[in-house]
Amino acid sequence: MNILFRYGEFHNLTFAFPTQKYQYLYPEYFSAENVYGFSSRKQQKINIMCHHMRFSLSEVEKVMPSDTFYFTILRNPVSLMESSFAYNRKATHSLQSAESIEDFLNNTTTFYNIKDDDSAYAKNLMTFDLGFNHNGPTSLKHFKLLYHGVDTMFDLVLIAEYFDESLVLLKDALCWTFDDVLSFPLNIRSNASRHVLSVKTQERIKIWNQLDWQLYVYFNNSFWNHVERFGRERMKNEVEELRKRRAQLSERCLDDQVEPDQLKDKSMVPYQPYSITILGYNLKPGLDKHDQLLCHRLVIPEIPYNDLLWDKQIGKDNVTT
Template sequence: MRLGQVCRIQVMGFGLVVLMAIGLTIQLLGIHFPKRTSQSSTLRVLSSLPPSLPRTCQPKRHIVFLKTHKTAGSTILNLLHRYGDKHGLFFALPIKYQFNYPNLFHSRRVKGINSPNRPQYDVLCHHMRFNLPEVRKVMPTDSFYFTILRDPATMAESSFSYYRSVSSAFKKAPHFKAFISHPSHYYREGERSNHYARNLLWFDLGFNPNAPFTVTLARAGARAVEGTFNLVLLAEYFDESMVLLKEELCWDLDDVVTFKLNIRGSSRPLEPEEVKKLRAWNTLDWYLYEYFNRTFWDKVERFGKEKMDNEVMRLRERRQQLGELCLEDLQPVRAEDIKEDAIKPFQFGQEKILGWAIRKDLEPYIRSRCVQMVTPELQYKDLLDARQFPAGSQNGTQTIVTPARVAVR
């Protein structure tokens, strides 16, 4: 073998050793380099996944969602907005941002309700105090009704933080511990915004939150809810709730993949004694929660525990996948760190509300899809309003866009 060949072999061997050493160093130091993803492969990631089983049902398009307060309702509202946007559904929108809450819902509060050329309403989902007879005046008879509940103890902690500036009972209390110790000392029925301070779920469902608790009353309320709503979800089991919702609506997995919206920057865990006191103060809500906790797990049992575990895993994997595709950071960020007003969360109360920042290096179509997933409810409502009622219509009497033109392309 010639000397030149030997030298070349030695140099190649040395180079291979150097490359291996560099690779080992990178692994040991935890260094990684972002992979450049082609547009075609990114589009494949963004495309909806196939359903786990062949569909034998038809997707539901007429939907009523009672958005209760402080129960992850804003996140659910986003998936309804996205689905309706995608499929050209027509939303029953409030004239402003709520249906005259905290008053009971009335059909006259729906924008465009008296327009002779309006299409049939498909989705009713914005803040209201539930009033079934008036809802039925707006929505088709085959509408699917659902809502979501939360343990009233943790819900009370969130409500105190968020609504302290408006609720008379909360404002009187020097701090949350004081309110927990003696809620009746600060609470007066009928004072400004005190519905946030006691049995808020019961109130949102259209019942009297100050009615004296009896098992007969509470049972009658629970059965009335059960007779009206096809599905009652639980905030504490959000992913399982999304799986049940997907199955009931006959939707695909991507339709119920969400990033949490309207998230508080901080919260403190409750002591067991505090939980006990808050549940006692919100007795009607606690009865409701216990009742529908049982019905929820009955549904899971019928669905199949193993099947549920698999579907929850698929949901979480897909959320992670889309998060890595869409988001600058997989953790929510402060509103001041989000430069786009279109996706900046509304700030209300003493706690900072977090949101999501979208990656800047995405293709326009992909980015628009990602932006939809993090658009807060107020901005999305404005987008839907502008599409359904163009030319600055304020009273719903001008030209209404037909559902086929509502969808985002």
């Protein structure tokens, strides 16, 4: 999201902001009516739509141009569920009573309620976000319907575990430059906020999130087929170049990565979920005007960056909650 925010800001592009500013009435399906300023009678030129949503292609097509490039990113369901449990357990009905992720998996019939509006945080979250039934059947036929549906809707599916390779493919598909896709890791949890999973627990997560797991396996294979077409040697060289530029930029911009109470600029404190510590960055002192702007935009958390872009595009007086 930081990459898309920066590209849009630096190229003076127009974003599709949610009427509620941060999300499109999630976990409801996306609706064109959720876009600030949308009117079915007057087509507004939108360049980038990147806020969190439950995807609905027909509704997105009402807002975005016909030549829109659609892409998404998938994450290993094992690490995704560990992360979701840490971030969302206190606010999610199906998770809040479980003492641990192992406790939840051992007692899903007790904890999990299919009727809860927020149940996707506890099962097949990616399937849900992509617009499908996260409690759907787990048969080969339905697996095929799922990943062929995603394949049809999206021009490119990235893989979080191969983020640099994904950025290279995205750069190539959009005819962007290395500078356009440079980024630093954001929303990083402190080590104390992480939970190491046993092999047994990891396997149980795969079974519990079987729709997500089949989706991930299919698109992981598809991803590497894409890399083959791109060229393995070419990919290796471009990933090395991307990492070299990131290291140079890190040396230029970053003083240190710290916990929230150690951030010198308190406006740069990332959102802190209950009982989880999210790290932030201090920038090097004495940056020139150009570097100050670039470095600031690379590390600014999602919410304050969203506010900054909202104010530039829509204005401070037009605020919704």
